[in-house]
Every structure is written in structure tokens, then in C-alpha cells.
Amino acid sequence: MKKIHIIGLGLLGGSFALALKKVKPEYIFTGYDSNPKNVEDALALGIIEESAEQPHDDTDLIVLATPANTLEEILLETLDQVGPSTLVMDFGSTKENLCKAVSQHPKRAQYLAGHPIAGTEYSGPKAALADLLDKKVFIICEMELTDVHLKAIAYEVLESLNMKLRFMDPEEHDRHLAFVSHLSHVSSFMLGKTVLDKMEDEKNIFDMAGSGFASTVRLAKSSAEMWAPILEENKSNVLEALSLYIANLSKFRDKIIADDYDGLKGEMKKINKIGDILDLGR
Amino acid sequence: MKKIHIIGLGLLGGSFALALKKVKPEYIFTGYDSNPKNVEDALALGIIEESAEQPHDDTDLIVLATPANTLEEILLETLDQVGPSTLVMDFGSTKENLCKAVSQHPKRAQYLAGHPIAGTEYSGPKAALADLLDKKVFIICEMELTDVHLKAIAYEVLESLNMKLRFMDPEEHDRHLAFVSHLSHVSSFMLGKTVLDKMEDEKNIFDMAGSGFASTVRLAKSSAEMWAPILEENKSNVLEALSLYIANLSKFRDKIIADDYDGLKGEMKKINKIGDILDLGR
Structure with missing residues (x-):
């Protein structure tokens, strides 16, 4: 059983949870969104089981799926707070600034820089689709900087979603x-x-x-x-x-x-x- | 029973025939294309029953579905040759030059300037789809210049394809x-x-x-x-x-x-x- 916490309960965060629940019904999802309506919708749609501003201490994976310009602050704060066995992964559409900002963080190895190449023109939890990520490309940047054991959590999750991993520099x-x-x-x-x-x-x-x-x-x-x-x-x-x-x-x-x-x-x-x-x- | 002759057996000409055959199996289609491979494919796909460079004298409707820059010459030549009970209709994506070119033709009233708003990024008879035109808009320009009895042929055909007629000036x-x-x-x-x-x-x-x-x-x-x-x-x-x-x-x-x-x-x-x-x- 794994515990996953999602920050940003929109199209991507929501689709990720819906898809994962189908193949891993034993996983437990908590989540937060700065928009209370999104939290309400995510609970009603079964995207998360519990609304929580802070993840539980034994959370295995924290996913950041908020707008690109909010990720730096949320990532640094989240890393400050997590215990040693939690992986933090983001879904941001840009990677260079974020990877630079986190490069000197003492818990850099607990972060995986990711980007699922999927989307629709719609947004919010109601736009989430259980098959949005299926067989899509997931780009990972600076994979060598992530702790090998924590990385395994991400690989297990992404593989169970049929995602195709690609590796590249943040600049590229x-x-x-x-x-x-x-x-x-x-x-x-x-x-x-x-x-x-x-x-x-x-x-x-x-x-x-x-x-x-x-x-x-x-x-x-x-x-x-x-x-x-x-x-x-x-x-x-x-x-x-x-x-x-x-x-x-x-x-x-x-x-x-x-x-x-x-x-x-x-x-x-x-x-x-x-x-x-x-x-x-x- | 109606006889229809199609000049230009590509995506639009082919889709038009395939769709009409479904609802009007009694219609007979002849056709021509400057590319012999298109004629061959159109025969094999059942888009036309007979290849004919010239339409039969008792053809009710001649459809011109060739590239935009060829239409003027083909339209004027076709009008020169048709008998009084044949309607000539085109599917061209531009209308202003064509309507000007035909404005002084003695058989102007036998021409209907049309444009079906439908297409795909593919071309040729093999790209033709029986449902391409279904419920799509068909724009008619200068409808008042077409003979009212001949126009009825076009309306019958377009209505049986569920097309939505819109009327506008060629310039517009x-x-x-x-x-x-x-x-x-x-x-x-x-x-x-x-x-x-x-x-x-x-x-x-x-x-x-x-x-x-x-x-x-x-x-x-x-x-x-x-x-x-x-x-x-x-x-x-x-x-x-x-x-x-x-x-x-x-x-x-x-x-x-x-x-x-x-x-x-x-x-x-x-x-x-x-x-x-x-x-x-x-």
C-alpha cells in the first residue's frame, strides 16, 4: 500500500490519481488545492479520499501539479518539510528554472523533475480523465540526481500507468x-x-x-x-x-x-x- | 433516376458520390479525373460506375471538384457544352474570381456556385468518406443567378445529404x-x-x-x-x-x-x- 499526496487537483493531478486508482486500488490519495472548489470537486469525483493541506508523514510520493510559476516555491517548501523516505515529483511544463532553483537544496536527491506530455484544452478536476496519461511520454530531467531507491517509487507508478519514459537535460x-x-x-x-x-x-x-x-x-x-x-x-x-x-x-x-x-x-x-x-x- | 457526372475524383468529389449513393442508390455516376490513377481508384471504390471524359447528354448534374485554379477554365468549357437541362455546380474553396469569370456566360443560369465546408488533411479518391459531408455547411453564392428549376436539382441532392445551406456573396x-x-x-x-x-x-x-x-x-x-x-x-x-x-x-x-x-x-x-x-x- 502506498500513500500519495497531490498538490494541485486539476487536469493533470486529477487524471494521474484517477488512472492510478484503476490499477492500484490499494493506494490512498490525499491532496490539496489553493482553490477550495477544486478540493470539493476532487473529493466528489473520487480523485482524493482526504483533503489535507500537509501530507501525512508516511506519504510515499508527493506530486506537484500546480501552475508553472508556483512550482519553485512549493517545491522548496515541500522538500524542507518531508521525511527521508518521501519522493517529491512535479508535472511542470518547464524544467530549467526549477532544476536550477532546487540544485543546492540539501534534499535534492528526494526530488524527481518530471513532465507528462499529455493534456487537453480543458482544466480543473472535472476535466480529469482516467486515460489521459495512458501510453503517453513522461520526460524525466536530471534523473541521475534523484536517489536510486526513491526513484523506484516513481518508476513503479509511471510504469503501472503505461507511460513511456524519456530522459533529457532541463535546458533541452x-x-x-x-x-x-x-x-x-x-x-x-x-x-x-x-x-x-x-x-x-x-x-x-x-x-x-x-x-x-x-x-x-x-x-x-x-x-x-x-x-x-x-x-x-x-x-x-x-x-x-x-x-x-x-x-x-x-x-x-x-x-x-x-x-x-x-x-x-x-x-x-x-x-x-x-x-x-x-x-x-x- | 438521376445521372451525375463528377470532374475531379478526389476527396470531395469522391465523398459526395459515396454519400449520395447510400441514400439514392438509383442514381448513376460517371466521372473524370486528369490523373488516370484516380479514375482507376474511383472505379474500384465504387465512386463512379463509368469513366467518361465527357458527360452523357442526359446528365442532370455535373459537379466540378478540381483544384481552385483549374475551375475557371473547366467551368466555362463545361457550360459551353451542356444542354439546357443540366446543372453545373462546383465545390471550389474560392468563389469571387469564378463568379466574375462566369458572369457574362450565356448559360450563367445553369451554374450554381457552391462550397461544402468539409475536408480532411488527406486527398485523392482513397481519402473519400461517405460521411464527410453529413450535416456540414454548404455555402451557395449568387443563388439568385441560378435558374430556379435547375437549382431544385441541387437542393434535392444537398438536402438528401443533410447539408445545411448558407447563402453569401462571393466577396464575403x-x-x-x-x-x-x-x-x-x-x-x-x-x-x-x-x-x-x-x-x-x-x-x-x-x-x-x-x-x-x-x-x-x-x-x-x-x-x-x-x-x-x-x-x-x-x-x-x-x-x-x-x-x-x-x-x-x-x-x-x-x-x-x-x-x-x-x-x-x-x-x-x-x-x-x-x-x-x-x-x-x-
Whole structure:
């Protein structure tokens, strides 16, 4: 029997508990959220059995699943308080600042820097799904800095969720995520804004959304409370990705202005390759 | 019994025939495609019963479902040749140039300017789906210029496919589509390019695609042969949409540079409204 405490009872924290309960019904979950409504919902949905601001002393694993800009403070405080046999793991979308902040902590070896590559555009405990993490990638940074025995707790849990472990440096993680995830969100939000600014008639937007818009704008439904902090934490990488994206759009626009449709066609054909990459796993 | 001839046996032309055959098994379909492999596939898949470069004289409806930049020539030629009881309808993604080109044709009243708002990122007859058009919007431009008796053929067919008819000016159509559809494709292609240029390791792209990338980049799998002509046909509207998009991205970047995270948050919250609009129909 294991005791798990979750701080941040939203989409990820909630999905993690729901999934784990299915395969490990003997586990006991406690949890906390700064929003009392989330605690109430998490109890009602069976995400946690008990609301507790502090984890019990014999908790095996503490999971931090709060917005990116809150993690540093919560992680350092949590490590200050835990006993020697508790592992602290986070689910943050950025890793570089966090790993730096914790690097000199005397209990650094009790921390595992993690990031499950899964999500939806919805948030909060009611958005949690028992199959959200199933077969998804879980990135671990600086795995060599975590105590080998405590690490085993995380591996057991992540394996029972069918997650695929990947290992990378925090810097590499943040750079890649800026391109593959954070830029996608910015591009989607700005697409939503461009359409909303221009088209006053909402019925027209809805009627024509089937033409590809619904898919590209999906991420613009995402929580601003969650995403502003991610952009803040990963500022330099996001700015690099965003600047390259704007430059590519501008060059593409220049080709349209110049009526260089063969050039556009050639470029689009090269980019079609992305389909093969995304279909790798099928 | 009706005879329908389809020119362009790809995703849309093929899906149209497959859907109509389900509800109207008595209809007979002939068709043509400049690519002999598409004709062969369309015959094998039961999209058409007979390959024919020219429609039979007693054909009731000719559907043009070829790339946007080929439609003008095919439409004018087809109208030149048809008898008085045949309706010609197109499925093109742009309408302004086409409606202008046909405006002085002596058989203008035998043409219906249409655009089904449906598609996938795949193309060709093998990508055709019998349910692709089901309950989707079908936009008709300049409906008042089509002969009332011939129009009835189109309405009967479109209604039996459960399509929702919307009416708009060709100029309005092209302006809206530039924002809701064409810009989505450009944003998606350039997102794909930005990520491909930067991340050499394809395995990393694949591993992290779950983080929102797969959805926003989906349209970058689309056919270059189909999309370059659409950008060409709708050049001025696409340039306007693309310039506004780039300006919005640049302003968003400025806010990140200025550490204005409250500004970013406020902006993202406003854009979240797009979710309510897209969910209108649910």
C-alpha cells in the first residue's frame, strides 16, 4: 500500500490519481488545492479520499501539479518539510528554472523533475480523465540526481500507468517544448484573436469552422492562468521559437506577394513530411 | 433516376458520390479525373460506375471538384457544352474570381456556385468518406443567378445529404474563408516548418507531439497541389489575414519581452471565447 499526496487537483493531478486508482486500488490519495472548489470537486469525483493541506508523514510520493510559476516555491517548501523516505515529483511544463532553483537544496536527491506530455484544452478536476496519461511520454530531467531507491517509487507508478519514459537535460526539455508545445499554443491563441477581431458575426465563424479552423484553434481554449506562467518561465526559448515562426510566416507572405506559387508549393510539399513523423507511432 | 457526372475524383468529389449513393442508390455516376490513377481508384471504390471524359447528354448534374485554379477554365468549357437541362455546380474553396469569370456566360443560369465546408488533411479518391459531408455547411453564392428549376436539382441532392445551406456573396465568402480556413492552413504549415527547421531529431518531435502540436499542425499534411492554387485565387484576402496574424503575433511577442504577463493573461482570457463559439452546435 502506498500513500500519495497531490498538490494541485486539476487536469493533470486529477487524471494521474484517477488512472492510478484503476490499477492500484490499494493506494490512498490525499491532496490539496489553493482553490477550495477544486478540493470539493476532487473529493466528489473520487480523485482524493482526504483533503489535507500537509501530507501525512508516511506519504510515499508527493506530486506537484500546480501552475508553472508556483512550482519553485512549493517545491522548496515541500522538500524542507518531508521525511527521508518521501519522493517529491512535479508535472511542470518547464524544467530549467526549477532544476536550477532546487540544485543546492540539501534534499535534492528526494526530488524527481518530471513532465507528462499529455493534456487537453480543458482544466480543473472535472476535466480529469482516467486515460489521459495512458501510453503517453513522461520526460524525466536530471534523473541521475534523484536517489536510486526513491526513484523506484516513481518508476513503479509511471510504469503501472503505461507511460513511456524519456530522459533529457532541463535546458533541452525547455527548448524542445517551446517549439513543439508552447509555440503551438501561441499560434493557436493568435489565430483565434485574428478571426475574432475580423469576423463580427459569430455564426459565420461557427459555420465555417469545419474548414480546418476548429483543429488549429483548439488550444486557444486553454487556461490563461496556466499558460501565462509557462510563457514566463520559458521566456527566452518561447521568444526564439516565436521569432522564427514570425520570420517563416513573413517569408511565406513574401512568396504570395511575389506570385511565387511554385515556391509555395515546393515549400508545402517539404513540410508535408511532418505527417510521416506524427504517424510514426501508428 | 438521376445521372451525375463528377470532374475531379478526389476527396470531395469522391465523398459526395459515396454519400449520395447510400441514400439514392438509383442514381448513376460517371466521372473524370486528369490523373488516370484516380479514375482507376474511383472505379474500384465504387465512386463512379463509368469513366467518361465527357458527360452523357442526359446528365442532370455535373459537379466540378478540381483544384481552385483549374475551375475557371473547366467551368466555362463545361457550360459551353451542356444542354439546357443540366446543372453545373462546383465545390471550389474560392468563389469571387469564378463568379466574375462566369458572369457574362450565356448559360450563367445553369451554374450554381457552391462550397461544402468539409475536408480532411488527406486527398485523392482513397481519402473519400461517405460521411464527410453529413450535416456540414454548404455555402451557395449568387443563388439568385441560378435558374430556379435547375437549382431544385441541387437542393434535392444537398438536402438528401443533410447539408445545411448558407447563402453569401462571393466577396464575403472569400474574405471569411481567408480568415477561418486559409489562414489556418498557412499558420499550420509554418508551424510545421518552424519545428522541422529547429528540431533535427524526429523522434523528439514525435514524442512531444501530444502537447498540442499534433492538433495545430494537422493541416500541414494537406495537399500542396490543392493549397497553392487556393492561396493564388484568394491572394488579397489571404494577404490581409496573414498580415493581421503576423501583427498579432508580434504584439504578443512584445508583451512577453516586456514581461507583461497580466496583459498576456487578459488577452488569452478574451480569446477563450472562441471555445464557446465553436461549441455552439453541441
